[in-house]
Amino acid sequence: MSRSEQTGPTPDAEAPAAFDFSALRRFPDVEADNLFAWDPTDELILDSTAARLADPAAWPIAVVGDRYGALALATAARYGRNAGELRVHQDVRSGELALAANAEALGLAGSYTSMPLDAALFEGVRTVLWQLPRNLEELAEVADLIARYAHEDVRLVAGGRVKHMTAAQNTVLAESFGTVQASLAAKKSRLLTASGPLRPSEPSRFPAREFNDELGLWLCAHGATFAGTKLDIGTRFLLTFVEKMKPGAATAIDLGCGSGVIAAYVAANRPELTVVATDQSAAAVASAAATAAANGLAEQMTAVQDDALAGFAPGSAELVVLNPPFHVGGAVHAGAALKLFDAAARVLKPGGELWTVYNHHLDYRAQLERRIGPTWIQGKNPKFTVALSVRSA
Numbered sequence: 001m002s003r004s005e006q007t008g009p010t011p012d013a014e015a016p017a018a019f020d021f022s023a024l025r026r027f028p029d030v031e032a033d034n035l036f037a038w039d040p041t042d043e044l045i046l047d048s049t050a051a052r053l054a055d056p057a058a059w060p061i062a063v064v065g066d067r068y069g070a071l072a073l074a075t076a077a078r079y080g081r082n083a084g085e086l087r088v089h090q091d092v093r094s095g096e097l098a099l100a101a102n103a104e105a106l107g108l109a110g111s112y113t114s115m116p117l118d119a120a121l122f123e124g125v126r127t128v129l130w131q132l133p134r135n136l137e138e139l140a141e142v143a144d145l146i147a148r149y150a151h152e153d154v155r156l157v158a159g160g161r162v163k164h165m166t167a168a169q170n171t172v173l174a175e176s177f178g179t180v181q182a183s184l185a186a187k188k189s190r191l192l193t194a195s196g197p198l199r200p201s202e203p204s205r206f207p208a209r210e211f212n213d214e215l216g217l218w219l220c221a222h223g224a225t226f227a228g229t230k231l232d233i234g235t236r237f238l239l240t241f242v243e244k245m246k247p248g249a250a251t252a253i254d255l256g257c258g259s260g261v262i263a264a265y266v267a268a269n270r271p272e273l274t275v276v277a278t279d280q281s282a283a284a285v286a287s288a289a290a291t292a293a294a295n296g297l298a299e300q301m302t303a304v305q306d307d308a309l310a311g312f313a314p315g316s317a318e319l320v321v322l323n324p325p326f327h328v329g330g331a332v333h334a335g336a337a338l339k340l341f342d343a344a345a346r347v348l349k350p351g352g353e354l355w356t357v358y359n360h361h362l363d364y365r366a367q368l369e370r371r372i373g374p375t376w377i378q379g380k381n382p383k384f385t386v387a388l389s390v391r392s393a
């Protein structure tokens, strides 16, 4: 039986050793005065689990959703045992890089193990510390994996900002755990704790898969993927321009690929092009690979995890297609899109094309002109603008 209760915050008795959260940086993620490398939820999760983490019987520990290393590095600094017993999964590549850089700077390199989201991450784990995702599909996929593979005594301590939390999160957790408890709010954050994993008998439903009649394509998505198996309405408009994109090109990049919907549509409708789908999110890249396979496009379309094309050679690309992000972590921030415009500018050949879609009010044209080169508006519908920018020599 699932049970959902509400209790007061239950900080453990022992005061944790000091850890200087302000020493953490977000780099290589976007840095700005109003963007931070840790938040009060990290402190609440750590304060509430202090006595537990000090007890060797509560290890191994898995840390999920750690933005820039606050949870993992404070745990390593205060209670560190060995790297194999402190397993960390971050979906986003820039988060992994920031964690590694912060670990190095704090003398904690080698204190944890970064792992993909799979059975090995949770096998035998007795404590999970988790910055809750807002996306319920991501919550469901991770909760299901924990319930399948963690130790039967596992305790899950998940936290989020109150303004981002909903009762639906308790409901989703209760599908995977016998007991789910919500704390009262503290520091504008709240904890959900769960125990009693309900070992599922059915295989995981991820990656989810749905046929899109409009595109004539299967779309596949792991939980953390933007828009899941649905077609974003900005993307829908951008895809109406595929035939006009860089005639004569042999290669294309789907930058920020999500489910791989753009790459798959380009590959299916421009058979002369080979397409690389790339995203900073591991879930997105796995989804794009699944989308390629589901549509028989794996020969023509590959998927690569990377932060803003960092591993792509300068001046190498003929065509980049982009529906840019408008969030940096939880915050709406133009920096995420501008970072990808700069990435395209670096990777495009002179004469190479960037095709972008954006909400009218964002008015990125001047930014595109400045960062890429001459930019022409190719179309507008009631909500979106599609722009073509050509890389200057």
Ligand SMILES: C[S@@+](CC[C@H](N)C(=O)[O-])C[C@H]1O[C@@H](n2cnc3c(N)ncnc32)[C@H](O)[C@@H]1O
Residues within 6 Å of the ligand: 094, 226, 227, 232, 235, 255, 256, 257, 258, 259, 260, 261, 262, 278, 279, 280, 281, 284, 306, 307, 308, 309, 323, 324, 325, 326, 336, 339, 340
């Ligand atoms: C608006 S979504 C578009 C997803 C997909 N192309 C679509 O049309 O449905 C933007 C995508 O950019 C990705 N992204 C954000 N910042 C990135 C970065 N620095 N490097 C690579 N991808 C990034 C996000 O993970 C997200 O999947």
